[in-house]
Amino acid sequence: MYQYMTDVGAKSVQGSFMADWAGRVIRREEVVDSTNRVARQWAREGAPHGAVVVARQQLAGRGRRGNRWVSPKDAGLWLSIVLRPRVASAVFPLLPLAAGLAVADACQQVTGAVPAIKWPNDVVLLGHKLCGILVEGESGAAVLGIGINVRQRAEDFPEDLRGKAGSLFMLTGHDVPMRALEVALLAQVQRRVDDLDFLPEYVTRCVTIGAAVRVLEPQMEYTGVAEGVDDTGALLVKTADGTLRRVLAGDVSVRGLMGYV
Ligand code: BTN
Secondary structure, rough: EEEEEEEEEEEEEEEOOOOOOOOOEEEEEEOOOHHHHHHHHHHHHOOOOOOOOEEEEOOEEEOHHOOHHHOOOEEEEEEEEEEOOOOHHHHHHHHHHHHHHHHHHHHHHHHHHOEEEEEEOOOOOOOOOEEEEEEEEEEEEEEEEEEEEOOOOHHOOOOHOOOOOOOOOHHHHHOOHHHHHHHHHHHHHHHHHHHHHHHHEEEEEOOOOOOOEEEEEEEEEEEEEEEEEEOOOOEEEOOOOEEEEEEEEOOOOOOOOOOOO
16 A cells, blocks of 8 residues: 655645555666666566556657657656556557546645646646657557656756756646655556546646647648547547647647747
8 A cells, every 4th residue: 555645845745555556666767767668677577566666867768750858867757557458459549648637636636736738648738748659569559658847947857848847846836746646646547547538527627628729740741620539539629621630649740829838
């Protein structure tokens, strides 16, 4: 049983959860290149469903579409979870959305602030990206990598990320204890992966839906209005000529026409 009680600002936050599977086995590392790389290797060697790798620092944190993920020591929660869902193929496309919702709920639980989600899974607060999620397939398993910026100040981010990236401390003023956030996150991931009936809640959190967007696919680019998500988690975008396009996460970038979100 996980338990914690801690003060976040004026508020006392407490909680506990039975780790049915999420985080039943945890590897804690000081420094790694990437927790996703370590978790993928562990998955190849037979890591069980819910095995977690968490590191204080990553030297080569990986982001989506080949981007880097800057992960200084003790500045954020950098972890990866090995998932072996029973009905794997049906579940995999929904994992990024489930994880985005889990992160938003966990951040809300420990700070009281209400983050939004930019499709598929960027968690944003006050127009800044708080968290990134990278889901990778490995030997029949999925590795769910989650990076949440917790302690950075604005000037700690590299220049190209300033004004776009933010941390829980910057955006809420709370110095959130890392372990409380970890426990809240694992509990939320377990809940969302076990019950994939979350799309109505996801839609209420997702700021992309209803927005004018630009979709950048490897071979082409177009604009339209995001009308919703289908039951596989694909974004439905209506273009100016009335065509409804299904946008799959992966190599695609969706940008709001009104700024980052
Ligand atoms: C993104 O580009 O938004 C996704 C970033 C994912 C970062 C996390 S940090 C923990 C895990 N290990 C990695 O190397 N990447 C993910």
